[in-house]
Amino acid sequence: MTAMIDQASQLRSLIRQQRRPRASVIAITSGKGGVGKSNVAVNLSIKLASAGKNVVLLDADLGLANADVLCNIDLPFNLSHVIARKKELHEVMVTGPGGFKLIGGASGLARMADLTDFDRRRIVEALGAVEYSADNIIIDTGAGISPNVLSFTRAADQVLVVTTPEPTAITDAYAVIKVISKDRADRHVSLLVNQVRSASEAKLVHERVAKVAKNFLGVNVLDAGHMVMDDHVRRAVLRRVPFLLASPKCAASFCVTQLAMRFEQGIIPSADGGFFNRMGKWFKK
Numbered sequence: 658m659t660a661m662i663d664q665a666s667q668l669r670s671l672i673r674q675q676r677r678p679r680a681s682v683i684a685i686t687s688g689k690g691g692v693g694k695s696n697v698a699v700n701l702s703i704k705l706a707s708a709g710k711n712v713v714l715l716d717a718d719l720g721l722a723n724a725d726v727l728c729n730i731d732l733p734f735n736l737s738h739v740i741a742r743k744k745e746l747h748e749v750m751v752t753g754p755g756g757f758k759l760i761g762g763a764s765g766l767a768r769m770a771d772l773t774d775f776d777r778r779r780i781v782e783a784l785g786a787v788e789y790s791a792d793n794i795i796i797d798t799g800a801g802i803s804p805n806v807l808s809f810t811r812a813a814d815q816v817l818v819v820t821t822p823e824p825t826a827i828t829d830a831y832a833v834i835k836v837i838s839k840d841r842a843d844r845h846v847s848l849l850v851n852q853v854r855s856a857s858e859a860k861l862v863h864e865r866v867a868k869v870a871k872n873f874l875g876v877n878v879l880d881a882g883h884m885v886m887d888d889h890v891r892r893a894v895l896r897r898v899p900f901l902l903a904s905p906k907c908a909a910s911f912c913v914t915q916l917a918m919r920f921e922q923g924i925i926p927s928a929d930g931g932f933f934n935r936m937g938k939w940f941k942k
């Protein structure tokens with residue numbers, strides 16, 4: 658009997674040792690819409706996948722989902738089928754260009770704001786199931802501070818806020834940082850400045866936001882870098898081929914490579930506990 662117990666405990670510790678580390682979860686969000694989140698999410702997913710990572714991209718902008726459009730993928734099923742318990746998550750995941758796995762949002766479904774706690778819990782439960790089979794889970798949250806967007810930013814290890822240098826986008830980015838940071842124990846978010854003419858233009862935007870956020874919110878806004886304004890992006894969107902694949906040597910592709918490297922090096926220290934655990938805590942509030 659004692660030998661059997663010893664064997665069982667040895668087996669358990671072997672399984673624990675073999676268990677791969679859980680995925681790092683990055684939520685990509687913004688205050689103002691149309692600043693480039695989905696393009697960053699799709700191309701960052703492709704870049705990380707090309708580096709051999711197992712990447713899952715969740716298009717969480719339900720109702721306005723468009724990662725599938727950017728990638729020219731026909732999705733027979735999407736998250737709405739998972740929520741409705743008609744499909745399991747692995748059944749709605751499709752392989753995107755460059756090898757990442759896409760979980761399509763549910764265009765035509767009620768807006769994220771209309772989802773119930775129960776629906777959100779279904780999404781989280783389903784994501785919890787892929788946490789240990791992926792290296793990175795990237796969530797395109799959609800814009801704004803709806804409860805649904807916040808549920809994903811709360812649960813993510815890293816929140817990447819995207820802005821452009823326009824004053825309206827910066828003001829909205831700050832508003833989002835203010836709300837997001839309230840319930841992030843690590844008091845960290847990172848900022849990517851998109852559609853800039855130069856790295857120095859982005860630096861100025863970052864410095865301004867970081868200074869105000871530090872002084873008034875006590876929040877560290879880390880510098881995730883920049884993406885230049887590059888017409889290859891618009892042209893790739895029109896062709897429905899992600900720019901990293903359509904024009905791998907363009908300036909925007911170079912910026913995505915830099916962003917991927919920053920994430921690999923870990924601009925933000927990882928939080929403890931799994932996605933599901935952190936999300937679960939929020940639901941218990």
Ligand SMILES: Nc1ncnc2c1ncn2[C@@H]1O[C@H](COP(=O)(O)OP(=O)(O)OP(=O)(O)O)[C@@H](O)[C@H]1O
Nearest residue numbers: 690691692693694695696800885886887890891894
């Ligand atoms: N670096 C860039 N250079 C040039 N154009 C860009 C760049 N980034 C984004 N764009 C343009 O902005 C448009 C909107 O980008 P995208 O759909 O990624 O934004 P979004 O933040 O996901 O929008 P939404 O809030 O509606 O989900 C693109 O179709 C493209 O034309």
Ligand SMILES: [Mg+2]
Nearest residue numbers: 694695718723
């Ligand atoms: Mg989008």
